[in-house]
Amino acid sequence: MKNIKEFYRAKYKGSLFIVKAGGRMITDKKSRTSLIRNIHDLTTNGMKVLLIYGGGQAIDNALIKQGIKPRKIDGRRITGPKEIKIVKNVMSADLSYRIASTMAELKLHGLCLSSLPAGWTNISIRPRENPEDEGYDGTIKEIYSDQIRRMFDTVNFIVTPCIGVTNRNGVNINADNVAVAIAAGCQSRKLIFLSDVDGVLVNDKIAAFITDKEIPELIANGTVTGGMKVKLENCLHAMENGVNRIHLLDGFREDSLITEIYDSEGPATMIIKEENLQSYLNEVQTEKAIAAQY
Numbered sequence: 384m385k386n387i388k389e390f391y392r393a394k395y396k397g398s399l400f401i402v403k404a405g406g407r408m409i410t411d412k413k414s415r416t417s418l419i420r421n422i423h424d425l426t427t428n429g430m431k432v433l434l435i436y437g438g439g440q441a442i443d444n445a446l447i448k449q450g451i452k453p454r455k456i457d458g459r460r461i462t463g464p465k466e467i468k469i470v471k472n473v474m475s476a477d478l479s480y481r482i483a484s485t486m487a488e489l490k491l492h493g494l495c496l497s498s499l500p501a502g503w504t505n506i507s508i509r510p511r512e513n514p515e516d517e518g519y520d521g522t523i524k525e526i527y528s529d530q531i532r533r534m535f536d537t538v539n540f541i542v543t544p545c546i547g548v549t550n551r552n553g554v555n556i557n558a559d560n561v562a563v564a565i566a567a568g569c570q571s572r573k574l575i576f577l578s579d580v581d582g583v584l585v586n587d588k589i590a591a592f593i594t595d596k597e598i599p600e601l602i603a604n605g606t607v608t609g610g611m612k613v614k615l616e617n618c619l620h621a622m623e624n625g626v627n628r629i630h631l632l633d634g635f636r637e638d639s640l641i642t643e644i645y646d647s648e649g650p651a652t653m654i655i656k657e658e659n660l661q662s663y664l665n666e667v668q669t670e671k672a673i674a675a676q677y
Contacts, residue, residue, distance in 0.1 A: 391645045396429035398572035403562035405578055406439035408634045409478045415485055421640035423491045426539035433565065434542040437558030438474050445469045458613060462519040462555040470555050474544035482542055493540030499547045502530045506547045506554060521547050521554035523561060526568025559617045567624035574626050576614060577634030582652025583607060591648060594657040595622045618654045629654035
């Protein structure tokens, strides 16, 4: 191996990474280009990446432009018949095209999907008080991992919005929930959340790592609140269902994805199971020793 990158490339070759990116990252040309460039590096070197993206602010802006006030409960969007048309247009047309365009620009081979394939998931509908809203918000009930992995037999990169398909409608699904469900169902090597912060702030400092056992306490004592509280709850659910390592990093930082993957101690927060912590610390020391030889 010529350098430390080669060490990690060999280590993760053939591994599946689930990456979730927020809509702001996709609309921002610089961050989108950095992300697709990083994914090109990973997939060219044998890693498999499933990118799941949300719409967030882009959907809010499109709704407001049409005179529709965005509706949310605890940060989760309420989608009705008017909203779903705009959600699909933003996610499956506008943002999807931006990603496909950047893939073409950087010559990244892969599949850019307009929705989650019907054969990947079993979707249940979230109940809504207003009958008019019924049927447009969903959650993933079951993952068909064989179908997902079969698609990766032919390509190393697939990107999809967090829109599902039922026999009635297209349905909006929370992007974090989609990422967690697929990562757990496929037992992915890593689950990576890209947002606008490099992880969890503990005692005025970004924590290098947090164990699953620490998450309930961080929530209970108010160290994490709001969106980060919801994200850590999702992380805990993922860990309880078989995901071993989760990374929370700032997707607006240049080359943040490969920096985190190619460095045993990146600038972001890693979530790890308590039972695997000592093994990870031993691994870090080993990797440092190997890196010192280059």
